[in-house]
Amino acid sequence: MFPNIPLYPGFVAQRQSTMAVGHRRSRVLSGTMMLIFIGLLVVVARMMGQHKQSIHKLNVPLRFWRWWTWSESFWNREQQHLDLLYNPILNVAPTRDDSLVARTPWWLNNSQALKPCEPDHRVPRQVGDYNTLPQRFQDFLLYMRCRAYPILINQPHLCDDRPFLLLAIKSLAPHFDRRQAIRQSWGRAGNVANRTVVTVFLLGTASSVDHFPDLSGMLSHEAERNRDLLQWDYRDSFFNLTLKETHFLEWFSQHCSNAPYILKGDDDVFVNTRQIIQYLEHLPEGMTKDLFVGDVIQNASPHRDHRLKYFIPESVFVGDYPPYAGGGGYLYSGPLALRLYKVSQQVALFPIDDVFTGMCLKKMGLVPEKHKGFQTFDVDKKYRENPCVYKNLILVHSRTPQEMIKIWSWLADPRLDCQNSTR
Numbered sequence: 519m520f521p522n523i524p525l526y527p528g529f530v531a532q533r534q535s536t537m538a539v540g541h542r543r544s545r546v547l548s549g550t551m552m553l554i555f556i557g558l559l560v561v562v563a564r565m566m567g568q569h570k571q572s573i574h575k576l577n578v579p580l581r582f583w584r585w586w587t588w589s590e591s592f593w594n595r596e597q598q599h600l601d602l603l604y605n606p607i608l609n610v611a612p613t614r615d616d617s618l619v620a621r622t623p624w625w626l627n628n629s630q631a632l633k634p635c636e637p638d639h640r641v642p643r644q645v646g647d648y649n650t651l652p653q654r655f656q657d658f659l660l661y662m663r664c665r666a667y668p669i670l671i672n673q674p675h676l677c678d679d680r681p682f683l684l685l686a687i688k689s690l691a692p693h694f695d696r697r698q699a700i701r702q703s704w705g706r707a708g709n710v711a712n713r714t715v716v717t718v719f720l721l722g723t724a725s726s727v728d729h730f731p732d733l734s735g736m737l738s739h740e741a742e743r744n745r746d747l748l749q750w751d752y753r754d755s756f757f758n759l760t761l762k763e764t765h766f767l768e769w770f771s772q773h774c775s776n777a778p779y780i781l782k783g784d785d786d787v788f789v790n791t792r793q794i795i796q797y798l799e800h801l802p803e804g805m806t807k808d809l810f811v812g813d814v815i816q817n818a819s820p821h822r823d824h825r826l827k828y829f830i831p832e833s834v835f836v837g838d839y840p841p842y843a844g845g846g847g848y849l850y851s852g853p854l855a856l857r858l859y860k861v862s863q864q865v866a867l868f869p870i871d872d873v874f875t876g877m878c879l880k881k882m883g884l885v886p887e888k889h890k891g892f893q894t895f896d897v898d899k900k901y902r903e904n905p906c907v908y909k910n911l912i913l914v915h916s917r918t919p920q921e922m923i924k925i926w927s928w929l930a931d932p933r934l935d936c937q938n939s940t941r
């Protein structure tokens with residue numbers, strides 16, 4: 519997404535001071551608090567061992583959560599609920615079912631009742647301005663808890679010959695020409711620079727709700743011919759891109775976990791695949807495990823102007839965005855993707871996919887790294903027709919299918935000589 523770097527004025531006040539201080543300091547602080555808290559639990563548990571009758575009276579201090587994050591915004595509430603579910607300390611507490619629950623605010627205690635994939639009709643009452651929110655928010659909030667949609671087109675054997683690099687491209691069913699241009703240029707599967715590259719396109723459903731023509735016949739033909747499509751049965755909308763991310767991570771864990779590197783990007787970018795391979799081959803040994811590079815945006819916060827594409831109302835989310843890599847394209851390691859998949863299940867779905875991935879990284883204690891080869895805001899206009907500009911780039915947004923093929927042929931031309939080039 520496009521960042522909103524300047525802080526929204528109302529924010530500074532809302533933001534909790536503990537979050538605003540440097541990461542390290544707050545981590546040290548929370549680590550210390552955690553240790554004290556564990557210590558207290560141990561003492562309490564000992565005491566309970568001596569007085570068996572009082573075993574159900576353990577008081578988990580709610581202030582702990584209040585201090586952490588305390589907000590009535592819907593996403594923040596959902597996140598606190600997940601934190602409670604997945605917090606190892608609170609889960610060992612023997613009183614999860616009575617005294618803790620009794621003291622829990624209603625919004626930490628209300629989600630077990632429903633099947634997650636049925637529309638949650640309590641949401642309109644829980645989000646104050648629900649009825650005046652744009653339709654996409656109403657759609658998103660109603661199904662926010664549903665995280666598992668059936669797979670319609672799968673390629674379980676795509677990674678049988680352990681690829682060095684997996685190119686995972688977010689596409690939309692009608693974008694046949696973009697996918698074909700990628701196959702004929704930077705996404706050509708097979709041997710590139712003496713390494714195995716595999717390409718896969720990620721699709722949801724172009725549904726009749728959005729007045730898409732029925733493309734299922736053409737898609738199955740395309741899938742059979744190229745064996746590089748993955749499709750899941752959710753509505754392929756902007757706010758559902760986060761589902762594309764989580765479903766891809768799940769698929770990767772199940773069917774491609776042996777691939778050491780992944781580039782995930784849009785279908786309207788140009789990628790210099792050879793440059794990526796060269797970059798990866800020259801990575802220092804220690805950098806590969808936690809590799810996550812891209813066009814990283816720091817210090818962004820939600821847009822509060824409802825006319826913008828990236829508008830997020832306060833009733834949905836308050837807080838700053840973590841550092842995140844722009845969704846146009848980023849490069850990360852396979853082992854990190856496996857950890858990302860696990861953590862993603864503990865993070866409430868956020869309607870902007872790249873920010874969501876940043877949230878997951880933050881939960882893992884990682885910060886994505888900026889690399890100037892990722893030009894998600896494009897290069898200066900006067901350089902766009904200069905083949906040498908693309909030689910050292912990793913990714914540039916945006917390019918048409920024809921431009922992709924043209925640029926790729928420039929780079930493949932052995933006569934291309936950039937020795938005397940200024941760039």
Ligand SMILES: *[C@@H]1O[C@H](CO)[C@@H](O)[C@H](O)[C@H]1NC(C)=O
Nearest residue numbers: 619620621622623624627628
């Ligand atoms: C939480 O849920 C339990 C049972 O599901 C219920 O008995 C209790 O009253 C609820 N607490 C609050 C504060 O809503």
Ligand SMILES: *[C@@H]1O[C@H](CO)[C@@H](O)[C@H](O)[C@H]1NC(C)=O
Nearest residue numbers: 682709710711712713714799
């Ligand atoms: C290509 O890869 C193979 C196997 O990994 C290796 O033996 C060979 O030397 C490589 N060739 C070049 C030109 O790097």
Ligand SMILES: *[C@@H]1O[C@H](CO)[C@@H](O)[C@H](O)[C@H]1NC(C)=O
Nearest residue numbers: 657658661752753755757758
């Ligand atoms: C996401 O997909 C689900 C399943 O198709 C749909 O019910 C929901 O409305 C979609 N959400 C958005 C924001 O489009």
